[in-house]
Amino acid sequence: MSIDTYRLTSTEEPSDEMLSQLMREAAEDAARTNTEATTHFFEEIKQAAAAY
Secondary structure, three states, X not given: OXXXXXXXXXXXXXXXXXXXXXHHHXXXXXXXXXXXXXXXHHHHHHHHHHHO
């Protein structure tokens, strides 16, 4: 089973390596979306301040 075909709803337990990779990818996605959200938030604040 590869990381591309594994589903968390599977009846098979992931290997330690696969679980580590899944968690690493989830952390990377969370960090990326957090950065995007923070950037968007401060852009909106700057626009609101400029309009005030």
